[in-house]
Amino acid sequence: MDFPISGQHINPLYLAILGFVVGIFGGFFGVGGSFIAGPGLFVAGLPMNWVVGTDLAHIVGKSIVAMRGHLVRGNVDMKLGLIMAGGTIIGTEAGAQGIQYLKQLKLVNQVVGFLFIVVLVVISAFMAWESWATITGKGKRAQKRKSKEDESAVGGFSDRIHRIKLSPMIKLAESEIKSISLWTVLVVAVIGGLFAGFLGGGAGYVRMPLLVYVLGVPTKVAIGTDLFEVVISSSYGTLSHAIKGNVDIMIALVMHTGAAVGAQIGVVLTQFFRGPRIRLAFAPLPLVGAGLIVYGLLTGHPMK
Amino acid sequence: MRNKSWDSLKAFAIELVRKKTKAEQKKSEPSLKAFVVQLAIFTALVVSYFFLVLSFLSHWLKEIFDQDKLVYALVAWGLIAAQGVVLEIIAAALLKAVESRID
Numbered sequence: 321m322d323f324p325i326s327g328q329h330i331n332p333l334y335l336a337i338l339g340f341v342v343g344i345f346g347g348f349f350g351v352g353g354s355f356i357a358g359p360g361l362f363v364a365g366l367p368m369n370w371v372v373g374t375d376l377a378h379i380v381g382k383s384i385v386a387m388r389g390h391l392v393r394g395n396v397d398m399k400l401g402l403i404m405a406g407g408t409i410i411g412t413e414a415g416a417q418g419i420q421y422l423k424q425l426k427l428v429n430q431v432v433g434f435l436f437i438v439v440l441v442v443i444s445a446f447m448a449w450e451s452w453a454t455i456t457g458k459g460k461r462a463q464k465r466k467s468k469e470d471e472s473a474v475g476g477f478s479d480r481i482h483r484i485k486l487s488p489m490i491k492l493a494e495s496e497i498k499s500i501s502l503w504t505v506l507v508v509a510v511i512g513g514l515f516a517g518f519l520g521g522g523a524g525y526v527r528m529p530l531l532v533y534v535l536g537v538p539t540k541v542a543i544g545t546d547l548f549e550v551v552i553s554s555s556y557g558t559l560s561h562a563i564k565g566n567v568d569i570m571i572a573l574v575m576h577t578g579a580a581v582g583a584q585i586g587v588v589l590t591q592f593f594r595g596p597r598i599r600l601a602f603a604p605l606p607l608v609g610a611g612l613i614v615y616g617l618l619t620g621h622p623m624k
Numbered sequence: 625m626r627n628k629s630w631d632s633l634k635a636f637a638i639e640l641v642r643k644k645t646k647a648e649q650k651k652s653e654p655s656l657k658a659f660v661v662q663l664a665i666f667t668a669l670v671v672s673y674f675f676l677v678l679s680f681l682s683h684w685l686k687e688i689f690d691q692d693k694l695v696y697a698l699v700a701w702g703l704i705a706a707q708g709v710v711l712e713i714i715a716a717a718l719l720k721a722v723e724s725r726i727d
Contacts, residue, residue, distance in 0.1 A: 321679075323682065324682055324686040325682075325685060325686050325689050332674070336674070377700060377701070377704050378704070380704045381705060381708030382708065383708075384705065384709055384712065555701060555705070558697070558700065558701050558704070559697045559698070560697075562696055562697030563693045563694055563697045564693075565689075567700055569685060569696075569700035569703060569704065570678070570681060570682050570685060572704055573703060573707060574674065576707055577670045577673065577678070577707075577711075580666075580670060580707075580708070580711040580712070581663070581667050584666065584715055585663070588659065
């Protein structure tokens with residue numbers, strides 16, 4: 321099928337299946353799945369600036385679907401999501417401006433591709449280590465929370481973050497956080513936004529670990545809140561990148577049809593798995609995305 | 625009759641977003657059979673939507689993209705958000721309909 325906005329020819333079934341897989345990830349892990357969607361679009365022949373913008377657009381529709389499932393399960397901290405949205409919008413615009421600059425230098429594929437690989441490998445390694453250490457109880461500071469399903473090998477780190485007394489201090493009851501600096505939350509939000517605007521997608525692969533390990537938000541609430549926050553931030557990213565000519569909305573719409581089906585399955589699956597096991601299952605997935613980008617960069621032509 | 629339909633719609637919309645207690649969640653979890661049937665029907669509807677609607681939008685969107693990027697941005701956001709919301713509503717309504725028939 322031809323996609324005249326970006327000037328590409330891509331099989332719509334490939335897009336729908338890509339969206340389906342990403343939809344399951346979104347519903348189950350609470351991440352947008354751009355660590356698979358982005359590389360998947362890149363190896364299909366879409367240049368990186370279009371990948372970033374189109375993936376952001378696709379995230380809008382998908383995250384609304386996945387978020388509703390978590391909303392009715394009480395997994396969304398609205399207060400936290402709304403606070404983070406402001407910081408994320410700032411970070412997203414900064415990332416989008418970075419993409420425009422690289423477009424002018426004709427380096428967008430190489431720079432974004434390389435950074436994507438680095439980020440995905442680091443995240444995968446860290447989450448694998450942390451969740452395995454938690455499950456086997458070998459972490460130095462394995463900490464039991466109120467909810468036993470949310471043990472973490474690095475639980476002590478978020479406690480140290482909570483002790484940073486930089487006012488204003490806020491309370492996040494839904495996330496079981498008694499006191500935390502607003503600036504900490506905003507810094508996490510800006511970092512997430514920067515990744516979203518520069519690498520595309522909702523940046524849940526960065527934001528969710530930050531929510532869990534830095535802010536200390538329980539995993540299930542982190543999943544739902546991340547999705548809520550992604551709806552807001554990806555909307556801004558879509559508008560910004562569309563104005564800059566980086567969004568092929570037809571590709572996003574086709575991908576989303578598959579994602580809408582996949583998300584139904586993903587949300588239901590969260591009933592059956594504990595926090596550390598969800599994180600362990602998530603850990604290898606970014607490596608698949610990294611592999612796809614390496615393939616795309618090395619071969620320089622789309623996977624057929 | 626009209627009021628009854630409106631009340632049903634309102635109740636359905638509230639049910640879509642209302643926070644549920646753990647007991648209500650447990651009760652509202654679909655049976656495997658209902659979920660599979662709903663998923664199958666939903667998938668068929670989505671495929672039909674692709675062939676009957678999406679495949680005709682390309683050139684119209686390309687025109688807007690070429691003429692005015694701001695309008696294109698708003699249309700693009702509106703389309704993807706609307707598709708997300710509408711598909712979710714259809715999925716939820718389907719599940720309710722399937723469950724009531726199976727039960």
